[in-house]
Amino acid sequence: MFAPNQYQLVDFGDARKLERFGPYLIDRPCPASEGLRKADPDLWKSAAARYERTSAAGASTERGRWTKQPDLPAEWPLSHGAFELNLKLTPFGHVGVFAEQAASWDWITKQAARAARPLRVLNLFAYTGGSTLAAAAAGCEVTHVDAAKNVVAWARSNAERSGLKDAPVRWIAEDAPRFVAREVRRGNTYDAVILDPPSYGHGPKGEVWKVSNGLFPLLKACGQLTKSQRAFILLSCHSPGFGPAELEALLADAIFGHCQGGVVARPLSLVAADGSDLPCGAVARWPGA
Numbered sequence: 001m002f003a004p005n006q007y008q009l010v011d012f013g014d015a016r017k018l019e020r021f022g023p024y025l026i027d028r029p030c031p032a033s034e035g036l037r038k039a040d041p042d043l044w045k046s047a048a049a050r051y052e053r054t055s056a057a058g059a060s061t062e063r064g065r066w067t068k069q070p071d072l073p074a075e076w077p078l079s080h081g082a083f084e085l086n087l088k089l090t091p092f093g094h095v096g097v098f099a100e101q102a103a104s105w106d107w108i109t110k111q112a113a114r115a116a117r118p119l120r121v122l123n124l125f126a127y128t129g130g131s132t133l134a135a136a137a138a139g140c141e142v143t144h145v146d147a148a149k150n151v152v153a154w155a156r157s158n159a160e161r162s163g164l165k166d167a168p169v170r171w172i173a174e175d176a177p178r179f180v181a182r183e184v185r186r187g188n189t190y191d192a193v194i195l196d197p198p199s200y201g202h203g204p205k206g207e208v209w210k211v212s213n214g215l216f217p218l219l220k221a222c223g224q225l226t227k228s229q230r231a232f233i234l235l236s237c238h239s240p241g242f243g244p245a246e247l248e249a250l251l252a253d254a255i256f257g258h259c260q261g262g263v264v265a266r267p268l269s270l271v272a273a274d275g276s277d278l279p280c281g282a283v284a285r286w287p288g289a
Contacts, residue, residue, distance in 0.1 A: 001106070006079055007099050009270040012278050013038035021087055021095060022078055024048040028093050029064075032279045039274045048072040051093040064093050080105060083133040083162035086154070096128045096154065100268045100280040101196070104234060105134035107285065108194065111232045112138035115191070118168075119231050122183075122222070124176040124195040129155030131194045131234075136167040143190070147203045149173040175203025177214060180221045191231040193222040199239040211239045219254035226255075230286075236268060238281035243267070247284035255286065264288030 002008075008020040014037070017030035027047040038044065049068035066089050075088045080102055087096045108131060112119055119140045123132045125147075132144045132155060146152050152173045159165060172179060176195070183190075195218070201209040215237075222233065235251050242250075248265035255261065265284035269277045 002078075002080055002099060002102050007097075007102075009099070009272045009278060011039050011043055011272060011274075012036065012276075017278065018044055018047065019099065021097075022076055024072060024076065026095060027051070029053055030278070039272065039276070049089060051089075053093070063091055077161070080130070081109070081134070082137040083130075083158070083164065085128060085130065085133075085158050086161060097130060098127075098196075098280075100270050101130055101236065103268075104194075104236060104283060104285075105130055108134045108232075108234065109138045111192070112140050115231055119191040120189070121192045121194065122180075122190045122225065124180070124193065124218075124222075125197050125201075126155060126194075127151060127196070129158045131196075132169060133159060133162055133164060135192075135194070136164050136169050137162070140192075141168040143170045143172065145172045145174055145176050145179050147173065147175050147201065147207075149204070173204060175205065175207040175209070177209070177218050177221075178203060178205075178207060180218060180225065184221050184224050188225065189228055190225050191229050192233065193226060194234045195222070196236045197239075211237065211242065215242075216250060216254055219251060223255040230255075233263075233286045234283070235285070236281060236283040238268075242282060244282045244284070247282050251284045251286065262287050 010018045010020050012030055012033040015034040019026050025047045027050040049066050049072055051064050051066050053064040075086050078085045078087050085097050121135045121140045121142045123144050126132055126144045132142050135142050152171050156171050197211050199211050244265035244267055248263050252261045252263040263284055263286045268280040268283050270280055271277055
């Protein structure tokens with residue numbers, strides 16, 4: 001988990017969330033908190049930036065605008081364990097990190113420490129590289145795949161600022177299913193796969209991704225890539241209809257051919273300052289420990 005001085009979910013409600021990233025409070029939309037009341041409305045007045053959508057939530061061309069205070073820098077650092085992420089405001093309302101993933105980064109580090117040798121890890125839909133950096137800092141050889149060239153460049157700069165510039169990481173801007181299919185055809189193998197797919201997306205060549213029909217065949221292909229030397233599989237999802245039970249069954253069936261195999265799933269959430277939980281999706285992993 002993040003150290004308290006690095007990240008905190010301060011409050012949520014009225015379809016929004018208030019988070020502290022380092023010293024800065026950020027106010028953003030949050031559909032999971034719709035219909036809930038804010039615990040402390042006065043705190044929100046101190047936000048350094050507030051994001052408002054100008055298009056429908058979930059739209060493929062979703063955009064919005066930020067209102068920010070003059071003292072908010074264009075970029076600022078956020079640390080977790082052995083690595084550091086560079087944060088900045090994006091047109092999509094993101095800042096460069098999904099804080100609920102910190103527990104998964106800790107789990108990746110744990111799995112790598114258990115291995116008798118450096119693991120070959122494939123990270124799909126890899127975003128700004130939190131999971132990549134966790135694995136690389138733990139001694140793994142990582143293939144980092146994301147469809148957006150600018151996001152891959154962002155992840156690579158995060159590696160450099162984390163002292164991992166020379167770590168064995170391949171940085172690849174490509175459609176994840178297309179890359180995996182090619183790796184299967186080539187007979188390449190990995191010890192572990194990490195994936196955090198979006199509900200919808202587009203590859204660099206216009207490939208359309210829908211989690212509802214693309215996730216299962218992608219997981220089947222990931223099973224082929226790891227069948228000879230599987231160390232771990234980590235799947236997280238934030239899409240409606242993909243809760244812990246669904247992810248557990250999907251991952252077990254795709255990888256092992258039945259709803260067993262030791263896959264464990266649980267909700268992803270963040271705990272606010274008042275102790276209340278904010279749902280943030282689900283995660284399924286193998287092995288469960």
